[in-house]
Structure formats: C-alpha cells, structure tokens
Amino acid sequence: MTSVKKNNNTATLTVLGIETSCDETAAAVVTGPGDRKILSNTIRSQIDEHTAFGGVVPEIAARAHINILDRIIDEAMQQAGCDWDDIDAVAATAGPGLIGGVIVGFMTAKAIAMAADKPLVGINHLEGHALTARLTDNLEFPFLLLLVSGGHSQFLLVRGVGDYERLGTTIDDAIGEAFDKTAKLLGLPYPGGPHVEKMAKRGDVTRFRLPRPLLDRPGLDMSFAGLKTALRTQAKKLEPIDDQTVADLCAAFQRSVSDVLATRTKSALALFSEKHPDAEPVIVVAGGVAANQEIRESLLSAAQASNARFVAPPMSLCTDNAAMIAWAGIERLQLGPVDDMALSPRPRWPLDSANAGVLGAGKKGAKV
Structure with a gap:
C-alpha cells in the first residue's frame, strides 16, 4: 500500500478527482480538510449524444469519455492554477457504474498516478455523494x-x-x-x-x-x-x-x-x-x-x-461531479494508507457490504 506524505489529520491536501461512472465526464481539484476549497469543478454532459436514443447508451458514453477526458482534466488543472507538483494524490471513481466509463476514468487515473508518482485513491461513487455534505456544510x-x-x-x-x-x-x-x-x-x-x-x-x-x-x-x-x-x-x-x-x-x-x-x-x-x-x-x-x-x-x-x-x-454537487470524488479522496487519505495499482474498476460496489445481497448478486458482484 502507498501512503501520502502528509497523512495526518490536520494537513491540507490537494487532490485531483475524476468521475466517469455514467454520462458526465468530470474532473476537479479540491483542497482540505481544514481549508476546504473547490479550486475547479469541470463537467461535460453527454446529453446531446444520448437524446436520440431516449437514454444513456453505455458504449457511446464510454467512447465520449475517451474523446474528452484528457481535455477535461487539463481544464480542471488550469482553472485550479495547479501543476503536478501541487497535487498530493489522484482520486477517481472505481465503481459502481457503467463499466466502460468507469474503466476509462479509473485507468486514466492510474496512468496519471504512476507517471506523476502520486498516490491513487479508488472511490466508491456512492461514497462521493455520501460525503459531499461534509465538504459543503462541514457536517459531523x-x-x-x-x-x-x-x-x-x-x-x-x-x-x-x-x-x-x-x-x-x-x-x-x-x-x-x-x-x-x-x-x-x-x-x-x-x-x-x-x-x-x-x-x-x-x-x-x-x-x-x-x-x-x-x-x-x-x-x-x-x-x-x-x-x-x-x-x-x-x-x-x-x-x-x-x-x-x-x-x-x-x-x-x-x-x-x-x-x-x-x-x-x-x-x-x-x-x-x-x-x-x-x-x-x-x-x-x-x-x-x-x-x-x-x-x-x-x-x-x-x-x-x-x-x-x-x-x-x-445542485452542481448533487448531480455527478468530480469535486465529490476529490473530497472523498481527501477523506480517505486522512485515514493513512491508500490504494495500489492492483485495484480494479467494478460495475457493482455496494456501499454497505453488510447488505450487499439485498437485491441479489451475479458474476459482476453484489448489486447496489
């Protein structure tokens, strides 16, 4: 396991977040925990690509993520005024979601973490939503x-x-x-x-x-x-x-x-x-x-x-976004150890493992 250099409870961390679990391609840079700031939160919706089909088409979504993600990350870094020396870790959605999109985002995060020698944090998309109120309202x-x-x-x-x-x-x-x-x-x-x-x-x-x-x-x-x-x-x-x-x-x-x-x-x-x-x-x-x-x-x-x-x-933080993923990464980093390159993206990932079988399970894992 890799750990971040500043893994104590008071250090301010700067984390790049990546979110590609459905039809929004998103990247953000967030600092915290003490000085909580969203330095950038860039989102590109795919509504135009899916409107003709009346819903999200997984393959089209994955291809759209591939085409735009690098640019979205670059925009997020520029808006935040950061270079790679300013980033303490990379957090990305590792599931649950449309697996093609999850793979695009998480493998990109792995590549960045490896190339920039940064810790990698794989985030449960639902945990991103669950912890957002701690970013916005400092909720206990x-x-x-x-x-x-x-x-x-x-x-x-x-x-x-x-x-x-x-x-x-x-x-x-x-x-x-x-x-x-x-x-x-x-x-x-x-x-x-x-x-x-x-x-x-x-x-x-x-x-x-x-x-x-x-x-x-x-x-x-x-x-x-x-x-x-x-x-x-x-x-x-x-x-x-x-x-x-x-x-x-x-x-x-x-x-x-x-x-x-x-x-x-x-x-x-x-x-x-x-x-x-x-x-x-x-x-x-x-x-x-x-x-x-x-x-x-x-x-x-x-x-x-x-x-x-x-x-x-x-509302910008209620819908799918990367700021919540970056913040969840900060919360995880405060606990010390983080993920290594062996972590795999997954289409199903119940947030509450005790109830993982409530709606059944299959080859892809327990349903959320």
Missing part, C-alpha cells in the same frame, strides 16, 4: 443520507468514512429511472426528469389518483415500477391523450413520488434517532432528483415535522 458524523438519482434510491446511515448502513432502497426502478421512463411513455424529451417536472407545474394534481407503493408495509424500502405501470394504464385508457392530460399525469406521478419519499423520510429519521439518540437528527439529500422542487419541498417539510435539520448541497 453521524447523519442520514437520502440518495435519489437515475441509478440509485437509498436511505443510508452515514456513521463515518467507510462506515455505512443501508436502511432502505428501491426494490425495482430508481426514482430518476422512473421519471425518465414516465417521460418516454408520455412522449416527453430526454432527459425525462426536468420535462416531467415542467409539465407537472401545468397539471391538475387531483385528476388522477396514482398509488403510493409499499407505504402499507413496514420498513424503508421503496418501489416505483408499479407506479409507472399505473400511470401507463391510465394513459392507455384515454388514448389519444392531449397535452393537458399529459400534464395532469405528470402532476399525479410527481406527487406520488413526493409522498412516498416524505413518508419514508419521516420513518428513516425516527429510526436514526433510535440508533443515535444523542446525535442531532440530520437528513442530507443528494443525487440529480434532488433538483426537483416539489420533491425537495416535500423532504424539507418531512424534516421540519421530525424536528430534523435538512441539508441539500448545491
């Missing part, structure tokens, strides 16, 4: 995290770096995935989430009553595939549907999702207080779905009803 452990994105919908108890407990997850579609599939079903453009939200603002939320899946069952697990099916059934009954009907369906769908999340959040905060009665109850929300204003407001109301603090990092 423990806290509750709700991760809501295109690929993940989970409640996580964050006790410390590397110490996570998954309290609940979706048993089928992630929330962002459900939004995108709903948009596609209703003929709305990709990416679906923002378009569903836009139409919902014009809709009558009372016209259709859609289900709130699993709320009649204990626990914190969620389900969104059945909600999408119920919406499809309503739409089929009324074909051909006009714009107002699309708006009304979007409003009903969004309200159902908001209600499920708000109800589960109250239960999660109650469980948090049971597990950590002496800690301030805090709910952190991260992930691209956190951009949805109705969902964000419903979560804020749930937190207020539970006398809990609500923390939402800036």
Whole structure:
C-alpha cells in the first residue's frame, strides 16, 4: 500500500478527482480538510449524444469519455492554477457504474498516478455523494443520507468514512429511472426528469389518483415500477391523450413520488434517532432528483415535522461531479494508507457490504 506524505489529520491536501461512472465526464481539484476549497469543478454532459436514443447508451458514453477526458482534466488543472507538483494524490471513481466509463476514468487515473508518482485513491461513487455534505456544510458524523438519482434510491446511515448502513432502497426502478421512463411513455424529451417536472407545474394534481407503493408495509424500502405501470394504464385508457392530460399525469406521478419519499423520510429519521439518540437528527439529500422542487419541498417539510435539520448541497454537487470524488479522496487519505495499482474498476460496489445481497448478486458482484 502507498501512503501520502502528509497523512495526518490536520494537513491540507490537494487532490485531483475524476468521475466517469455514467454520462458526465468530470474532473476537479479540491483542497482540505481544514481549508476546504473547490479550486475547479469541470463537467461535460453527454446529453446531446444520448437524446436520440431516449437514454444513456453505455458504449457511446464510454467512447465520449475517451474523446474528452484528457481535455477535461487539463481544464480542471488550469482553472485550479495547479501543476503536478501541487497535487498530493489522484482520486477517481472505481465503481459502481457503467463499466466502460468507469474503466476509462479509473485507468486514466492510474496512468496519471504512476507517471506523476502520486498516490491513487479508488472511490466508491456512492461514497462521493455520501460525503459531499461534509465538504459543503462541514457536517459531523453521524447523519442520514437520502440518495435519489437515475441509478440509485437509498436511505443510508452515514456513521463515518467507510462506515455505512443501508436502511432502505428501491426494490425495482430508481426514482430518476422512473421519471425518465414516465417521460418516454408520455412522449416527453430526454432527459425525462426536468420535462416531467415542467409539465407537472401545468397539471391538475387531483385528476388522477396514482398509488403510493409499499407505504402499507413496514420498513424503508421503496418501489416505483408499479407506479409507472399505473400511470401507463391510465394513459392507455384515454388514448389519444392531449397535452393537458399529459400534464395532469405528470402532476399525479410527481406527487406520488413526493409522498412516498416524505413518508419514508419521516420513518428513516425516527429510526436514526433510535440508533443515535444523542446525535442531532440530520437528513442530507443528494443525487440529480434532488433538483426537483416539489420533491425537495416535500423532504424539507418531512424534516421540519421530525424536528430534523435538512441539508441539500448545491445542485452542481448533487448531480455527478468530480469535486465529490476529490473530497472523498481527501477523506480517505486522512485515514493513512491508500490504494495500489492492483485495484480494479467494478460495475457493482455496494456501499454497505453488510447488505450487499439485498437485491441479489451475479458474476459482476453484489448489486447496489
């Protein structure tokens, strides 16, 4: 194992972060832990490449990362005003994600670390999201995290770096995935989430009553595939549907999702207080779905009803980005030893290894 020269708890480290787990190519330079600064945070979205297909195509995403990553890293270094002598380590997403993209980013990070003689830190993408609030709000452990994105919908108890407990997850579609599939079903453009939200603002939320899946069952697990099916059934009954009907369906769908999340959040905060009665109850929300204003407001109301603090990092740090990967690298480096060149990228990497088999496993490893 390699360790960084300044591996004590007070030293300020400067870390280059690289993120390529899905369809954003990103690089950032961040300093910390004491003097926390994002010196650069460069992101290039691939929406234009995938719009024609109505979703992310893994091979196209990987090729786009190959074409642009070197330039993005160079831009991040220039914006930060850094050269390689200023960088203490290289951190990169090693999983989970679309394996082609993960390989591009992590192997690039390996090459840089080897050529520049820098420590390498392989970061779990979910840990990047989990620790972002410590970068933005200097949040103390423990806290509750709700991760809501295109690929993940989970409640996580964050006790410390590397110490996570998954309290609940979706048993089928992630929330962002459900939004995108709903948009596609209703003929709305990709990416679906923002378009569903836009139409919902014009809709009558009372016209259709859609289900709130699993709320009649204990626990914190969620389900969104059945909600999408119920919406499809309503739409089929009324074909051909006009714009107002699309708006009304979007409003009903969004309200159902908001209600499920708000109800589960109250239960999660109650469980948090049971597990950590002496800690301030805090709910952190991260992930691209956190951009949805109705969902964000419903979560804020749930937190207020539970006398809990609500923390939402800036939207630029809620969606996939490299600043969170660089920061997670800093957090890891503070613990001392870091990764060596034998670490391999992986498509699946549960943050909570104790619950790794909740949704099954296969040749690629336990599902997240």
